[in-house]
Each structure stands twice: as structure tokens, then as C-alpha cells.
Amino acid sequence: MRNTRATQLLFELSKSGRRGVRLPAADVPEVPLADLLPADALADAPPPLPELTEPELVRHFTNLSTQNMSVDTHFYPLGSCTMKHNPKRNERLASLPGIIDLHPYQPADTLQGLLELLWNLQEMLAEIAGLPAVSLQPAAGAQGEMAALLCAAAHFRKLGQQRTKVLAPDSAHGTNPASAKMAGFDTVTVKSTPAGYVDMADLESKLDRQTAVFMITNPNTLGMFDRQIAEIAKKVHEVGGLIYLDGANMNAILGIARPGDFGADMMHFNPHKTFSGPHGGGGPGAGPIAVSSVLEPYLPVPVVVRDENGFHLEYDRPESIGRVRSFFGNVGVLVRAYCYIRTHGPDGLKRVSENAVLNANYLLSKVKHIFPVPQGDRCMHEFVASGAKLKNDRGVSAMDVAKRLLDYGYHAPTVYFPPIVREAMMIEPTETESKETLDAFAQTLFRISEEPADLLHEAPHTTSISRPDEVQAARQPIVAWSPKI
Amino acid sequence: MPYVANTAEDQRAMLDSIGVKNIEELFASIPAELRLKRPLDIPPALTEMELTAHMAALAKKDAPAGEKICFLGAGSYDHFIPAVVDYVGSRGEFYTSYTPYQPEASQGNLQVFFEYQTLITQLTGMDVSNASLYDGGSAAAEAVLMAVSATGRHSRVVTAASVHPEYRQILATYLANLGIELVTVETPDGVISPEALAAAVNGETACVLVQHPNFFGCLEPVEAIGKIAHEAGALFAVSVDPISLGLLKRPGDYGADIVVAEGQSLGSPMSFGGPYLGILACREQFVRRMPGRIAGETVDRRGKRCFVLTLQTREQHIRREKATSNICTNQGLFALRAAVYLAALGPQGLRETAELCLRRSHYAAEKLVTEGGFERVFAAPTFKEFVIRVKGGDVEDMLVRASEAGYLAGIPLCMWYEDLADCFLVTVTERRTPEEIDGLVGCLNQVAAIHA
Numbered sequence: 014m015r016n017t018r019a020t021q022l023l024f025e026l027s028k029s030g031r032r033g034v035r036l037p038a039a040d041v042p043e044v045p046l047a048d049l050l051p052a053d054a055l056a057d058a059p060p061p062l063p064e065l066t067e068p069e070l071v072r073h074f075t076n077l078s079t080q081n082m083s084v085d086t087h088f089y090p091l092g093s094c095t096m097k098h099n100p101k102r103n104e105r106l107a108s109l110p111g112i113i114d115l116h117p118y119q120p121a122d123t124l125q126g127l128l129e130l131l132w133n134l135q136e137m138l139a140e141i142a143g144l145p146a147v148s149l150q151p152a153a154g155a156q157g158e159m160a161a162l163l164c165a166a167a168h169f170r171k172l173g174q175q176r177t178k179v180l181a182p183d184s185a186h187g188t189n190p191a192s193a194k195m196a197g198f199d200t201v202t203v204k205s206t207p208a209g210y211v212d213m214a215d216l217e218s219k220l221d222r223q224t225a226v227f228m229i230t231n232p233n234t235l236g237m238f239d240r241q242i243a244e245i246a247k248k249v250h251e252v253g254g255l256i257y258l259d260g261a262n263m264n265a266i267l268g269i270a271r272p273g274d275f276g277a278d279m280m281h282f283n284p285h286k287t288f289s290g291p292h293g294g295g296g297p298g299a300g301p302i303a304v305s306s307v308l309e310p311y312l313p314v315p316v317v318v319r320d321e322n323g324f325h326l327e328y329d330r331p332e333s334i335g336r337v338r339s340f341f342g343n344v345g346v347l348v349r350a351y352c353y354i355r356t357h358g359p360d361g362l363k364r365v366s367e368n369a370v371l372n373a374n375y376l377l378s379k380v381k382h383i384f385p386v387p388q389g390d391r392c393m394h395e396f397v398a399s400g401a402k403l404k405n406d407r408g409v410s411a412m413d414v415a416k417r418l419l420d421y422g423y424h425a426p427t428v429y430f431p432p433i434v435r436e437a438m439m440i441e442p443t444e445t446e447s448k449e450t451l452d453a454f455a456q457t458l459f460r461i462s463e464e465p466a467d468l469l470h471e472a473p474h475t476t477s478i479s480r481p482d483e484v485q486a487a488r489q490p491i492v493a494w495s496p497k498i
Numbered sequence: 499m500p501y502v503a504n505t506a507e508d509q510r511a512m513l514d515s516i517g518v519k520n521i522e523e524l525f526a527s528i529p530a531e532l533r534l535k536r537p538l539d540i541p542p543a544l545t546e547m548e549l550t551a552h553m554a555a556l557a558k559k560d561a562p563a564g565e566k567i568c569f570l571g572a573g574s575y576d577h578f579i580p581a582v583v584d585y586v587g588s589r590g591e592f593y594t595s596y597t598p599y600q601p602e603a604s605q606g607n608l609q610v611f612f613e614y615q616t617l618i619t620q621l622t623g624m625d626v627s628n629a630s631l632y633d634g635g636s637a638a639a640e641a642v643l644m645a646v647s648a649t650g651r652h653s654r655v656v657t658a659a660s661v662h663p664e665y666r667q668i669l670a671t672y673l674a675n676l677g678i679e680l681v682t683v684e685t686p687d688g689v690i691s692p693e694a695l696a697a698a699v700n701g702e703t704a705c706v707l708v709q710h711p712n713f714f715g716c717l718e719p720v721e722a723i724g725k726i727a728h729e730a731g732a733l734f735a736v737s738v739d740p741i742s743l744g745l746l747k748r749p750g751d752y753g754a755d756i757v758v759a760e761g762q763s764l765g766s767p768m769s770f771g772g773p774y775l776g777i778l779a780c781r782e783q784f785v786r787r788m789p790g791r792i793a794g795e796t797v798d799r800r801g802k803r804c805f806v807l808t809l810q811t812r813e814q815h816i817r818r819e820k821a822t823s824n825i826c827t828n829q830g831l832f833a834l835r836a837a838v839y840l841a842a843l844g845p846q847g848l849r850e851t852a853e854l855c856l857r858r859s860h861y862a863a864e865k866l867v868t869e870g871g872f873e874r875v876f877a878a879p880t881f882k883e884f885v886i887r888v889k890g891g892d893v894e895d896m897l898v899r900a901s902e903a904g905y906l907a908g909i910p911l912c913m914w915y916e917d918l919a920d921c922f923l924v925t926v927t928e929r930r931t932p933e934e935i936d937g938l939v940g941c942l943n944q945v946a947a948i949h950a
Contacts, residue, residue, distance in 0.1 A: 020605075020803070023613050023841050033842035034580050036850040040932050041861040046745075046853075049860050050879050054717050056747045059845035060621045067582050070841055074610075074834075078591035081606035085590030091599070098501050099594050102546050111557025116570040117771035118909045120901050123566065126559030127770055137540045152632035152772065155814070155824045166675050191814035191824035195643075197675025200819045238527040268538045269525060275532040289501075292596040293831030294607040295629070295791060297773030313671075328913070335671035339573060339635030339664045339760070340771025352553070358543030361499060367521045368502045374524050375512040390517075391524065419603045427599070430815070447503035448512060471799075476602040478804040483601075486796035486808040490785060492626050493616040494795075 020477075024494050026073060027063035033070055080477045081294070082424045088450050090376075092395045092427040092439025093186070093234060095264050095286030100356070103289065103349040112348055117340035121325040128324035131344070132317040134301075134351045141263075141354075141362070142280055142303035143273025148312040149301045150342040154261060157281030157300030158192035158228070163334040164279065164304060164311035165226050165255050166196055171332070174253065176225035182211055184235065184431040186259060189228045198225060205433055208388055209235035209397075211245055220252050230259040231275075232266065234431040234439070235388045236373065236395035246276025255279065255308075263287045264443070265370055265394035268363035272303075279304040288350035299346035313337055368444035369394040372451060376442050379455035383462050384414075387434060394443075398426075400436035407466050411436040414461055416480065417472035421457045500546070561901075563768065567934050568906045569862075571883050571925025572713065573634060573662055573760050574768050577741065577851070578929050583765040583838045593831050597791070601806045607830060608805035611793035614837040621743050621840065622757045623750025624779035629791040630833040631776030631825060634760025635665040638707060638737050639672040640789045640823055641756040641778060645705035645733040647822070648787050652678060654702045656695070656732070660685040660712035663914035665737065669707070678704075686917070688714045688876030688885065692722040703732040705756075710736050710746075714923065715859075715883030716876055717746075724753035740764055740777065742881050744852030756780045765839030766832050775832035786812060789823030851928050855882035859926035862935045866924070870943050875921055883925045885911065885918065891946060893922050899945040905938050 046055070065073075082089065089096035107113065115127060135147040151157035162179065169176045179193035180201045190200040201219050204212040211229065220227075227249045232238045239245070246256050258272040258280035264287045272280045284290050285298035292298070304312065314333045315326035326341070357365060370393050377386055377396045384398035400411035415425030415438070427439040442451055461469065473479065504512070509521070518524060544552060568576045587593065591606060598604030598611075611629040618627035631637040642655050655673065657666060659682055666682065673680050683690060683698050690708060699706060706727040710718045720736065727734040733755040741763045749757040761775030762768070780788060786809060794808030814821040843851060859882045866872045866886055875885040886908065888896060893910045900907035908922035915921075926935065 020609070022609070022616075023837075024616065032844055032846060033582065034844075034847045036847060036854060036928065039854055039857040041857050044857070044860070046856075049856055050717070050745070050881075053721075054746055054879070056743075056745065056751070059744055059849040060623075060748060062617060062620055062843070062845045062848060063841055064844040064846075065841055067580075067842065070582055070838060071585065074586040074838060075589065077606040077609055078586075078589040079606065080604075080609070081591045081595045082600075082603040083591045083593075083595035085594045089596070091596060094596055096596060100501060102549065104588070106550065106553040109553060109557040110562040110564060111560040112553070112562075113767045113769050114562035114564055114576075115560055115770040116563060116568055116576070116768050116906065117574050118570050118572060119561070119906060120898060122898075123561035123901060123906075124770070126556035129559070130556050140539050143534075152636065153825070153827045155826045156632065156636070159824060163671065163674065186826075187814035187816070187818045187821065188824050188826050190819035191817075191821045194819040194821075195672070195824050197677075238525075240527055240529050240532075243529070243532060266528070269534060270528050270532050271534055274534065291593045291831075293593050293829070294595045294604075294610070294834065295597040295830035296827035297632075297829050297831060298827050299773075334674065336664060336667045337636065337671055338668065338772070339633050339662070339774075342771065343632075343773040344770040345767075345773050352549060355541065355544050355549055355552070356500065356546075359538040359540050361543045362538060362540075364499050364502065367524075368499075368504055370524050371504065371509060371512055371521055374516045374518075378516045391527065393527075415600065416602065419600060424603060425600050445501045445503070448508045473602045477605050478602055478798040478802055479800050481601050481798050481804045481806045482796045483806050483808070486794040486806050487811070490792075490808055491795040492612070492785065492792055492808070493619045494612070 022494055023063045023073065026065055026069055029064055031064040031066050033065055033067045087422060087424050088446060088454060089424040090426050090440045090442050091424060092441040093261060095441060095443055097289055097443040098445035099289055099291040103352040106352050107345055107348040125323050128317050130351055131347065132319055132324050134347055135317060137354050138282060138301055139303055141267060143271025144303035145306050146309035146312060147301055147303045148316060149347055150313045150338055151300035151302060152338045152343050153298040154281050154283045154300040155188040155192055156337050157302045158188055159195050160313055160337045161257060161279040161281065161302045161304060162192060162196035162226060164308045167311040167334055168308055169225055176223055178223045179226045179228060180219055180224060181228040184209055184233055184433050185228060185230060186261060189259060209233050209237050210239045211241060213241060217248060220248060222252055224252055224254040226255045226257050228257040228259060230261060232262040232393040235397050236392040237388055238393055242275045261286065262394060265366055267366040268359055269366055279308055284346055284350035288353040290346045290349045297343050297346055299343040365444050372442040372444055372446060376440060376451045376455060380458060383459050384438065395439060395441035397434045398438045398440060399434050400438060403462060404436050409466050409469050411438050413469040413472060417461045417469050419473040420475045423454055423457065566901060566904050566906050569924050569926060569938060570906050570909055572909050572923055574771060575763050575927050576768060576929055577763050577927050579765050580842050582842055583835050586838045587831060587835045592834055598807060605804060608793050610834050610837055612795060612805045614833040615793060617837055617840045618777055618779050621740060622779045623748030624757050625782035626785045627779040628788045629793055630828040631778055631790050632829060633772060633774040633776045634737060634758060635668045637758040637776030637778045638665045639669045641735045641758045642669055642705050642707055644756060644784065644787050645735060646678060648784055649704045649733060651702055651704035654679050654681060655705050656681045656683065656698050656703055657707040658683045658685050658690045660689060660714060661707060661709040662713045688716045689718050689878045690723060692719055692726060695723060696726045699726055699730045699732060701730055703730050705733045705735055707735045711739055711742055711881040714876055714885050715880040716878035720752050741852050741855060744848035745856060761832065761836050764836035766835050773829060773832060775829050775836055787822055790825050791828045854928035855926065858930055858935060859884065862924065862926045865939045870939050882927060883923055885921050885923055887921045888946065893920055896945050897922060900941050903941045905941050907938060907942060
């Protein structure tokens with residue numbers, strides 16, 4: 014039962030004099046504070062944080078948690094995000110003291126187990142990518158993109174080439190052009206065909222000796238494998254450019270096809286998608302990158318290496334781009350990815366992709382009669398249905414459908430992305446959902462498509478809040494609580 | 499296949515519904531010549547029992563804090579984590595949810611982000627906070643990029659050698675291709691000299707970035723630094739230790755424009771360096787230049803208070819290459835942990851934690867000098883870390899011996915500072931008891947004696 018009174022803020026629950034944690038006495042010779050720190054550095058009073066007891070905190074946060082949908086509680090077909098089951102064994106194993114209570118600057122001889130794990134993960138990701146060298150450092154896919162593009166920039170600098178452009182399709186994730194900009198490149202958009210493939214004529218017209226990198230998501234954001242990829246790579250390589258593979262959709266091709274084999278020079282993984290790391294309400298993720306041997310010298314430091322004395326971190330790599338993140342990286346996420354890959358082995362990973370693709374195609378076959386799928390009858394691990402007909406006929410938008418799904422206990426698909434499909438609903442069921450769940454979801458979509466427009470415009474009706482006024486939130490931003498005067 | 503529900507019978511029915519003979523047909527769009535024609539060369543599958551044994555065997559080769567007594571810091575700290583933080587952080591409704599794209603189904607996360615942002619403003623004395631970035635180091639780089647865009651000065655950024663060397667390395671990497679010069683002021687006394695800083699800052703400078711307490715644990719002359727930055731029209735960005743704010747003046751009270759911090763101290767395990775929590779807060783005038791997610795308050799159609807992601811026109815999914823940053827995710831789970839931690843400690847708990855760190859670290863430093871014959875390198879006041887010199891000794895060898903004796907005694911500085919090659923950084927959190935400190939001093943005396 015949802016506690017409907019549970020929306021007060023921590024600050025409204027606070028009462029002076031309450032405490033949740035007590036600390037021990039210092040037990041060292043008492044010295045006046047003024048002898049330890051200069052008076053002008055000290056605050057007059059501690060920060061005005063709220064004051065609550067542990068029972069109040071537990072109830073507050075537990076009740077808040079029930080106002081979320083999550084993979085543990087709901088079907089969450091959020092396209093492009095691969096909201097698969099988050100294995101509980103991984104949580105337990107990633108929390109072993111010998112894994113989690115390690116300081117990043119401990120001597121290597123006190124870290125041999127974890128370094129062995131990370132070294133093996135580097136090797137396994139390289140094998141899955143079909144690219145020889147891996148950096149586990151980037152903290153998220155977007156940071157992996159930036160790190161790899163910086164490696165590419167260093168490569169061209171070494172060659173003495175002035176290449177200023179990064180090309181990306183109009184269907185690309187927004188991070189692609191944003192990362193290119195942060196790496197110092199100009200971005201050029203390449204058109205897609207209506208089926209979501211790269212428009213070859215447009216690509217060729219934009220390729221020249223200024224082109225550093227073409228960033229491609231394959232399978233693409235429509236969930237289609239672009240079979241022109243080898244030809245694309247050939248053309249980009251002919252002008253001396255490199256191919257970046259956005260690995261957001263690797264869940265479709267594990268053990269089936271490898272980016273390094275179909276032309277990619279560099280890529281990132283999203284272990285929080287493909288390898289089941291929990292999404293944590295928006296993070297942490299991780300964004301390890303795999304690159305060709307040409308780009309290997311430029312990878313961020315450190316990397317894990319093995320020699321006759323065991324495993325250690327190697328910092329002395331003179332051509333490295335440096336660092337994009339402090340310490341080693343998002344190790345907790347990487348450990349979960351390791352556990353996931355070890356649980357599956359080579360056959361298991363392939364079955365993961367096969368069932369992800371089977372589930373998506375099955376759902377597509379059930380949904381296309383309700384919401385047309387412009388890309389056709391087949392997809393990889395996800396597909397994009399269009400609500401354009403419902404919008405034209407009855408004025409019901411993809412957003413209305415998304416909101417109404419919440420009433421039926423489903424998280425909504427990704428809506429209005431990619432921008433090349435009208436009233437887009439990007440649906441990714443993942444392999445961890447059962448046929449029964451997919452059948453029920455398709456039936457619900459059908460039922461919604463028949464519901465009165467007014468009911469849908471006002472949806473959701475059963476969630477803890479109705480539709481928020483987002484315009485007001487942006488026009489007069491209130492981004493922190495302040496006491497009422 | 500422990501996580502796939504499809505039986506052979508299900509698969510048959512699904513393939514029939516799709517209208518294909520077998521799963522292979524679904525992959526027809528991938529040309530045969532691009533396929534992998536062999537199984538992946540990775541180890542075979544393990545059952546849960548086998549994986550558990552395997553992980554236990556790996557973990558046994560490591561020496562976690564608890565097995566060896568940890569005096570290591572430098573941005574990653576062995577602070578105490580109350581059980582309530584782990585309890586809340588392990589609620590599946592939090593950790594298996596995602597970015598709140600559908601606010602009606604995500605009020606839990608959104609309210610947590612709003613509370614987190616408020617707690618960070620209370621902690622730092624700044625007006626606004628985002629919903630978190632990756633870590634303290636990349637947050638510092640993002641702060642500098644923010645200052646560049648806010649000032650419109652694209653040529654010069656000034657920092658100091660007393661800022662964490664890895665943070666400076668990240669900054670250098672981020673700036674490498676943007677044509678912005680990174681000037682680093684040397685700090686031979688362990689703190690910034692205002693005169694040296696003033697000489698490095700000019701009318702083209704976008705930002706002065708310092709750390710307080712700094713990498714050596716020393717307190718910087720922050721008010722003088724802020725004045726120098728502001729007189730040149732530059733923004734003043736400071737990287738802080740959140741625990742120190744239980745005692746020290748808040749950045750908002752000494753004139754900082756942007757504050758960043760490593761939030762790991764606030765209820766997250768050391769975890770060999772990540773995942774951590776990048777804190778970024780600033781003055782209200784820069785809110786639209788902030789990177790990352792921001793939660794905001796509004797009302798729903800029935801007039802009920804609620805929370806949404808706001809100011810999204812700053813972000814990459816809308817603005818693409820014109821976004822304030824490429825960041826997509828935040829560190830939601832660690833923002834949650836920090837919120838629970840700060841609320842559990844409250845003002846008194848945070849103050850007492852800071853005071854314990856201060857008193858016990860000073861006790862340790864004092865004892866190393868008076869009983870160990872070690873030398874403190876810098877005269878500036880320190881918070882919970884300090885630099886110790888081993889006169890004529892081999893620091894790295896000494897630390898290896900200390901580790902063998904059960905103490906992670908400190909971090910050698912030779913990797914980053916040539917002139918501090920005979921020095922190491924010692925950190926004392928509230929978890930280190932006087933007995934452990936006495937043990938450390940005894941141990942270092944012994945291993946130093948071997949050298950003498």
C-alpha cells in the first residue's frame with residue numbers, strides 16, 4: 014500500500030535536536046580548536062542540514078522508493094537503455110570486502126585479486142569487441158566517446174594531419190555530437206534514409222581529408238543493423254578517417270558480430286546496459302572503450318598489465334591522452350559486468366542476444382497492427398513504432414500513450430527519439446522478459462489505442478502525481494528547497 | 499541461462515508469430531562475411547555457486563581496509579558508512595530504476611535529487627547544485643569549462659600544484675584540443691602564495707581553480723585567492739572536502755563562484771576508486787550553464803507539488819553539439835547515498851565527524867614528529883591529511899614494509915612531485931582510533947630504523 018502522506022521533504026520533517034548518528038569521543042589529548050585551525054578558516058556554525066532520527070529517515074526514503082517504477086517491480090521497455098534484469102548475485106559479489114573496501118592507491122601486491130579480475134575484463138571486452146586494446150577508465154558511455162575521440166585527435170596530431178570534422182548520422186544519440194564538440198571537433202550531420210540507414214550519397218558528399226571520425230551506432234537507434242557498414246568503413250578509411258562505434262546497442266550482437274570485424278577502429282561499451290549493471294536511478298554507468306592497435310598508445314592511463322610478477326597498473330605511457338576521470342574508473346560497475354560475462358560464457362552471451370532479438374521481433378509482430386513500425390517487419394533488439402496515425406486520426410500523441418501505460422503498470426518506452434520517426438515510441442523489451450509479459454504489454458497497447466482521447470490526454474490517473482507543469486519548472490526554476498518566510 | 503524465461507516451446511510460438519523458421523533468420527540483416535564464425539574466446543559459463551567461489555578466491559588475494567589499517571586518502575577515504583545508507587541504497591526501486599524521463603513514475607528519484615541538491619547548497623553555501631556528475635576530478639574539469647563559457651574567455655585557466663595531480667591531469671586532457679592554456683602555479687610551501695597567483699592571473703583568465711583543503715591537506719588562503727580571481731574578472735572555482743565543511747567556512751561564505759567536490763566521503767565505499775559522486779554547485783546566475791541533470795519543483799495538473807528534470811535545453815539529448823556538456827547520466831544512486839548520509843549525520847554529526855578527523859590527524863602528526871623523528875614538510879594548518887618527510891630514507895620501500903606489517907601507512911608523492919620524492923601523504927579519518935594511530939607510529943619507527 015502506498016503511503017500517500019509520504020511526500021514531505023527532509024527539511025520539512027526536520028526538528029532541531031534530533032539525530033540519526035552519534036560519534037565516539039576523540040580520545041586524544043584535548044587541544045583547543047583554536048590551536049589546530051586558524052579562526053578565520055572556521056565557520057561560526059555547522060551547515061544548516063536537516064535533523065532527523067534513523068526511523069524517520071527509513072520511512073521517508075522507503076516511501077519515496079515506492080514512487081518509482083523500476084526493473085525489480087515493473088516491465089521497463091525504455092528503448093536504447095536496455096533495462097534488463099539486474100542479477101542479485103552480482104550485487105552480493107561486488108560487495109565482498111576484498112572487492113569494495115579497497116583504496117585506489119593501495120600497493121599492487123595487496124590488490125592482486127581485483128587487478129586480475131580487471132585485467133581479465135579488459136581481455137574479454139577486447140574479444141567481444143574484436144579490437145585489441147581496452148581502457149576501463151571512462152565513467153559512462155558519453156565519457157568513453159570523448160576519450161576515444163581524444164585518442165583519435167592525438168593520432169592525427171602525430172601524423173601531422175589537421176582534421177577538424179566528426180560526422181554523425183541525424184539518428185545518433187545526442188551525446189555523439191556533444192562529445193565531438195568537447196574533444197575539439199566540428200560536427201557534421203549525415204542524413205539517414207527513411208529506413209534509418211546511413212544515406213550513402215550524403216555521407217560521400219561530406220567525407221573529405223578534414224574528416225577525422227565517423228560515429229555510427231550499429232545496430233542503429235531504430236534497432237536495425239546497417240548492412241552498408243563495411244562499405245561505410247571502406248569509404249571513411251579511404252579518406253584517412255576512423256570509424257567510432259557507439260556500443261549502446263551491443264545487446265543485439267554479442268558473439269554474433271564484432272565491431273572490430275565490421276570496420277570499427279574504436280568503440281565504447283555500456284556495461285550498465287549490455288552487461289546488466291543496475292541503472293541506479295540515472296547512474297552510475299561505465300564506458301570502457303576498445304580501440305585498434307594504432308590507437309592503443311593513446312589510451313588513458315592507467316591500464317592493467319600482467320608480467321612475471323603478477324598484475325599492476327601501468328602509468329608510464331608517454332603518448333597517452335592522460336585521464337578523463339580520477340583513479341581507475343567505475344570499478345563497482347565493471348565488477349558486475351565481469352560477473353555477468355562469467356555467468357554466461359561464450360554460448361550464454363550469444364543466447365542473450367538471440368533472445369533479446371527474438372523478444373523484440375515478437376513484440377514488433379504484436380504491436381505493428383496497432384502502431385505501425387515504419388522500419389519494416391524485422392528489427393534487432395529494439396524497434397521504433399510510430400503513433401503518427403493515432404495522432405492524425407484522434408489527436409492522441411505518443412506521449413499520451415506513454416503516460417497511459419504507466420496506469421497499467423508499465424514503464425513507458427522512449428518517446429520522440431530518434432527524431433527521424435514521427436511520434437516515435439522506441440521499445441526495447443530485453444531478453445529477460447517472458448512471452449507472457451510481452452503478450453500482456455501488446456494487449457495493453459491495443460486497449461489504450463481504443464480508449465477515449467480525453468482519458469488519454471489526462472493520463473496518468475493512478476500514479477502518485479498527474480502530469481507536471483514542466484514549462485513552469487523551466488521558466489521559474491526552483492532547484493533547492495528554502496524555508497517559507 | 500538463468501535470466502531468460504523463454505522455453506523452447508515459447509521460442510517456437512514466438513517464431514511462428516513473427517513468421518520465421520528459426521532465430522537465425524532474425525539476423526539475416528547481418529551479412530555473413532561480417533559474422534563471427536567461431537564462439538567467443540572467453541571462459542565458459544559458471545553457475546552461481548561456482549562464480550561465488552571464484553569471486554571469493556579473487557577477493558582473498560586482496561587486502562581490504564579492515565585487514566590492513568588504512569591511512570590512505572588523497573580523494574578516496576575510509577569514512578564510516580551508517581547502515582541506514584546501505585539499507586536505502588539497496589532498495590531495488592531505487593537502484594534498478596533509471597533517469598526519470600517519466601516524472602509520474604519517478605517521483606521517488608526526483609524528490610531525492612531535489613533533496614540532494616538542497617543538501618549540497620546547505621553544505622556549500624552556494625545557491626544551486628546539479629543532480630551530480632561522475633566524480634570529483636571530472637567535476638573540476640566541468641567547472642572550468644562552465645567558467646570558460648560564462649566569462650566568454652577562451653584562452654587561459656589558472657590552477658595550482660596543490661590541486662590533486664589527477665584532477666589537473668583530467669583538466670589538461672579536457673582542455674587539450676580546445677586551445678585553452680592551462681597555467682599551474684607552483685606551491686613550494688604547500689599552499690598558494692597570493693603573489694605568485696596574482697602574477698599568473700590576467701584579464702584573459704576565465705577561471706582560478708584551487709583545492710581547499712588542498713592535496714597536501716593544507717588550508718589555502720581562499721579569501722585572498724577569490725579576491726585575486728575576481729579583480730581580474732575571472733571566476734573562482736574551488737574543490738572541497740565535503741567532510742571538512744563540518745568545521746570550515748563554506749565556499750559560498752568566502753566568495754566562490756563554483757564549488758566541486760568528490761562526494762565519495764558522503765556514504766560511499768572506496769571501491770578502488772569508483773563509482774563515486776561528482777558534486778557541482780554554483781551561484782544562481784550560472785544555473786543555465788551547469789552541466790548535467792537538474793531536478794526542479796513544480797506542480798501537477800491538480801496543483802500538487804512535484805518534481806521534474808528541468809532546464810533540459812542545456813542538455814545533449816536536446817541541444818546536441820550546443821549542449822553545456824556531453825554528460826548524459828548522473829550518479830543517481832550515489833546522490834541518494836549522499837542525501838541519506840548527510841540527513842543521518844545532520845549538522846552536529848557532520849561537525850563531530852570533521853572534528854574527529856581533525857583531532858586524530860593532528861594527534862598522529864604530532865606523534866610521528868615527536869616519537870618517530872619524522873619531519874612535517876609544510877607549516878600551513880591542515881585538516882585530516884598531512885605530508886611527512888623521511889629524512890634520507892627510501893619512502894617506497896618503507897611503505898611496502900609497513901604494508902607487510904599491516905598498515906597502509908601513506909601515499910608516496912614521488913609519482914607526482916619530484917621535490918617531494920622523500921615524502922608521503924598520511925590521512926586520518928574518524929575511523930582511525932588512537933590505538934591504531936599509536937600502532938602506525940610504532941610500525942613506522944620500526945621500519946624506519948631498519949633503514950637507518
